[in-house]
Amino acid sequence: MTFIVTPSQMRAIDQDTIQNDVDRGFYYMGCAAKALFEEVHHLCGIHGWRHITIFCGTGNNGGDGVYLAWLLRRAGYAVLPLCLGTVRTAEGAAAVRLYEKTYGKIDILSHTEDLSQLPPTDVYIEALLGTGAVGPVRGRVAPCVAHMNRSNRPVIAVDSPAGVDAATAEVYPGALQASWTLSLGFPRVGHYFTDTSVLGRCICRVLPYPKEIVQRHGDSVYLLDENRVTAAIPRRQDRGSKYDHGVLFSFTGSPGMTGAAVLSARAAFRSGCGMVYAALPEDSFSAMTFGCMETVCIPRVLPVTTWKNEEPLATALRRSTARLVGCGLSRDPRIAEEIRTFCSLYPTQLVLDADGLTAFAGHDELLRQLDTPILTPHAGEWQRLFGPLPPYGTEWISRVSHVAQSYGCVLVLKGMPTLIGAPTGEVFLSTYGNSALATAGTGDVLAGCIAAFRAQGCNSLNAALAGVALHGRGAELFADEQGEHALRASDLPSYIGRAIHHTLSGTSDPASPLP
Numbered sequence: 001m002t003f004i005v006t007p008s009q010m011r012a013i014d015q016d017t018i019q020n021d022v023d024r025g026f027y028y029m030g031c032a033a034k035a036l037f038e039e040v041h042h043l044c045g046i047h048g049w050r051h052i053t054i055f056c057g058t059g060n061n062g063g064d065g066v067y068l069a070w071l072l073r074r075a076g077y078a079v080l081p082l083c084l085g086t087v088r089t090a091e092g093a094a095a096v097r098l099y100e101k102t103y104g105k106i107d108i109l110s111h112t113e114d115l116s117q118l119p120p121t122d123v124y125i126e127a128l129l130g131t132g133a134v135g136p137v138r139g140r141v142a143p144c145v146a147h148m149n150r151s152n153r154p155v156i157a158v159d160s161p162a163g164v165d166a167a168t169a170e171v172y173p174g175a176l177q178a179s180w181t182l183s184l185g186f187p188r189v190g191h192y193f194t195d196t197s198v199l200g201r202c203i204c205r206v207l208p209y210p211k212e213i214v215q216r217h218g219d220s221v222y223l224l225d226e227n228r229v230t231a232a233i234p235r236r237q238d239r240g241s242k243y244d245h246g247v248l249f250s251f252t253g254s255p256g257m258t259g260a261a262v263l264s265a266r267a268a269f270r271s272g273c274g275m276v277y278a279a280l281p282e283d284s285f286s287a288m289t290f291g292c293m294e295t296v297c298i299p300r301v302l303p304v305t306t307w308k309n310e311e312p313l314a315t316a317l318r319r320s321t322a323r324l325v326g327c328g329l330s331r332d333p334r335i336a337e338e339i340r341t342f343c344s345l346y347p348t349q350l351v352l353d354a355d356g357l358t359a360f361a362g363h364d365e366l367l368r369q370l371d372t373p374i375l376t377p378h379a380g381e382w383q384r385l386f387g388p389l390p391p392y393g394t395e396w397i398s399r400v401s402h403v404a405q406s407y408g409c410v411l412v413l414k415g416m417p418t419l420i421g422a423p424t425g426e427v428f429l430s431t432y433g434n435s436a437l438a439t440a441g442t443g444d445v446l447a448g449c450i451a452a453f454r455a456q457g458c459n460s461l462n463a464a465l466a467g468v469a470l471h472g473r474g475a476e477l478f479a480d481e482q483g484e485h486a487l488r489a490s491d492l493p494s495y496i497g498r499a500i501h502h503t504l505s506g507t508s509d510p511a512s513p514l515p
Contacts, residue, residue, distance in 0.1 A: 002206060002223040003214055004429055005186045006167045006394075007131040007160075012217040013185065017209050025091040028207065029060065032184045033067035033095075035205035036158065039182050040068065040125070041075065043156070049077075049122035055144045056083045056106075057128040063092025064158055064184070065127025066106065070099040080119065081106050084128070084140050111140065115147040124148045126176055127158040131166035131188055137174045145176045154179040160188060161198060168392045169193035185209065187223060192417045192429060193393035220426040221397055228428075229469040230503055232462035234272065234453060245274030246455030248448075249320035250295075251342060251356075252327035254335070258284040260328025260354070260444040262291030263489050267448030268324075269294055270493035271470070271500065273455050277316035279307075291490075304342040322349040322455035326356025327444045335359075340366055347371050349454055351463075353447035357381050368407055372423060372460045376412040376447055401425045410460040412450070414443060418468050422461045430465075432472025436479050441489025446471045449496055473499035 005013070018025040043049070054069050056062035062083060069081035083106050087096050099106060126148060128141050137145045145162050148155045155178050160166040163175025166188040178200040183191060187204040196202075222228075237244050248268050253261030258280070265276045269292065278288055279300040288297050298312050307313040317323075323346055329335055336359035343350060344366060350373040352360070357377050360367045361384045367373075379389060386403055389396055396419060404411040404421030411421040416435075420428040450467030458466065474495035478487050 001228060002204075002225060003186050003218045004189050004192070004221045004223055005218050006189055008167070009217050009219070010185050010188065011132065013209055013214055016213045016217065022090045022094065025089075026094045028209075029063055029067055029091045029095060031207050032064050032205075033071055035184060035207065036064065036068045036182055037071040037075070039180075039203055039205065040072065040156065043180065044077070044123075047122070047154070051078045051080075051120065051122045052125060053080045053082065053118065053121040053123075054125040055128055055148070056081055056087070057130075057141070058083070058085045058088050058092075059130065059132075060089050060092055061127050061130030061158055062087050063089060063095045064130075065125060066092065066099050067095040068125070068127070068158075069106075070095070070102065073099075073103055080121070082118075082144075083108050084144070109140070109144070115143060118147075121153060124151065124153055124155045125158065126155060126162060126178070129162045130159040131183075133162070134165050134167075136172040137163045137176070142174060145174060149177050155200075157181045157200070159183055160191070161200075164190070164194055164198055166190040168394050170392070171195065171198050186214070186218070189221065189394050189397065192431065219397075220401075220424070222426065222428050224420070224428045224430040224432070224465060224469055226503065229466055232453075232458060232466040233470075233500060233504060234456040234458055234466075236272070240274075242274035243319065245272060246452060246457070247275040247316075247319045247321050248273050248277070248451050248455045249316055249323045250276055250278040250327075250451075251300075251323065251325045251339070252278065252329060252444075253280050253284050253288070254328055254330040254332075255281060255283065257328030257330065258287040259291070259441065262288055263441050263444040263493070264324060264327045264353075264448030264451070265292040265295045266490070266493040267445040267471075267496060268452040268455070270497040271449045271452035271467070273452035275319070277312075277320065279313060279316070302338055304338050304345065307342075308345070317346065320349070320455070321457070322351065322451050324351045324353070324356075324447060324451040326353035327447055329355040329359075331355055331358055343370055343373075347373075350374070351376070351447060351451040351454060353443065354381070358384055361385055364407075367409075370409070372408060372410065374410045374412065374450055374454065374460050374464050375407075376414060376443070376450065376464075378414045378443065382413060397427050397429070401427050410464045412446075412464050412468060414446070418472070420461070420464050420468060428465060430468045430472060432469045433475045434472075434479055434484050436475045436484040436487035437472070439487055439489060442471075442475075442487075442492060445489050445492045445496070448493075470496050470499045470503065473503065477502070 056065035161176035339359035400421035453463035
């Protein structure tokens with residue numbers, strides 16, 4: 001699994017690994033520069049670039065830039081490295097000596113340099129500050145960034161664009177507008193919450209830091225990747241019946257909101273669930289039958305305290321291996337009371353979404369009594385349950401971790417990225433999906449997908465991880481065919497089925513490390 005770190009954690013990992021050993025530091029700078037070279041060389045091949053200008057700062061980020069310049073010159077590119085001053089770090093100075101021994105002195109930009117007189121270039125590379133700098137670009141960095149921003153040429157940022165806080169995702173005035181960001185070591189948490197108009201396409205290259213050092217300094221925050229998703233998907237039984245592939249009891253829908261129940265049921269079937277029982281008002285049966293004819297509709301007779309003796313509800317509940325609650329149930333206070341009662345009577349294998357979550361607002365003690373439920377709030381539902389979210393998206397990670405531990409739940413905070421918190425305190429960050437998911441009903445589809453995996457025997461965490469990733473991957477597959485504007489939630493379940501097939505057969509593209 002790939003760790004996600006803050007800039008300060010990355011510095012600690014770097015320092016603990018190198019331990020003031022210049023040779024070791026230069027080795028890791030070489031690893032970084034070679035990774036940069038591979039990515040830049042690949043982009044040059046795609047776009048036909050031959051002339052490259054690299055702005056280098058005076059720290060290790062600048063050293064990376066100088067080392068990269070040496071590798072690019074050696075590969076035959078026309079490279080102009082420009083330094084803001086003498087590189088101060090020992091590793092960076094070694095990179096300068098390597099370059100100058102082979103190709104001569106590196107130009108040092110003067111305070112009065114007219115950057116408009118620089119020779120034409122195909123692409124700029126910004127290696128001025130890296131992830132450690134915080135605040136607006138200033139001093140000698142500012143005119144370099146301004147020049148790149150107005151150049152109308154593509155710009156590649158090394159580690160992080162100047163003027164972007166890689167810890168909080170704050171974008172300061174005058175920040176570089178990168179076309180690509182090449183992040184080195186481990187992904188920086190702030191990049192997942194930074195607008196792509198500033199960050200561009202972000203690619204992370206993981207470097208070979210010792211695992212024990214990474215674990216010592218990193219939090220338990222991970223990128224949700226293809227390997228983890230593949231391992232989480234339940235496998236089919238060759239001789240299994242529908243009851244062997246998961247039976248979902250769906251306590252969803254209400255007059256005017258039956259569509260939510262339909263969408264979740266369709267998603268459950270497309271995610272491999274063998275059977276779905278839906279407890280619905282009888283006047284919703286026709287809508288469910290039309291929208292998902294495979295679903296077994298059961299009259300929803302209230303109160304829920306009678307269900308253990310009321311057929312066919314009792315049989316459906318006895319057979320069920322997971323229970324989905326919410327998805328269009330309504331916020332009627334009487335229904336909210338029935339939801340809380342139902343969850344108290346059947347506290348295991350629960351997935352709570354939408355109105356199923358809102359019913360527990362102000363009832364923390366009841367929510368804590370449930371057995372590892374899966375909660376799937378968006379930001380508004382989160383605030384009703386757990387209070388305001390912090391101002392920075394990067395701070396949401398610690399809040400998700402805290403709440404998941406405190407409530408003993410698996411918590412799916414929906415968004416871009418989506419955060420999945422485990423009762424152990426681990427947090428997984430998913431970049432699967434796209435703007436196509438920003439349409440009514442896709443949350444119901446996600447709930448049905450997660451509930452299906454829970455019904456098929458996944459533990460709560462694996463069900464959430466697989467559901468989030470495949471739901472997002474389904475949207476990506478749709479967009480590959482029709483773009484991101486046209487998706488309706490009812491389109492999505494069939495693409496989830498395709499996403500499962502592609503993932504298990506190894507034909508899907510790996511999730512990109514960063515948006």
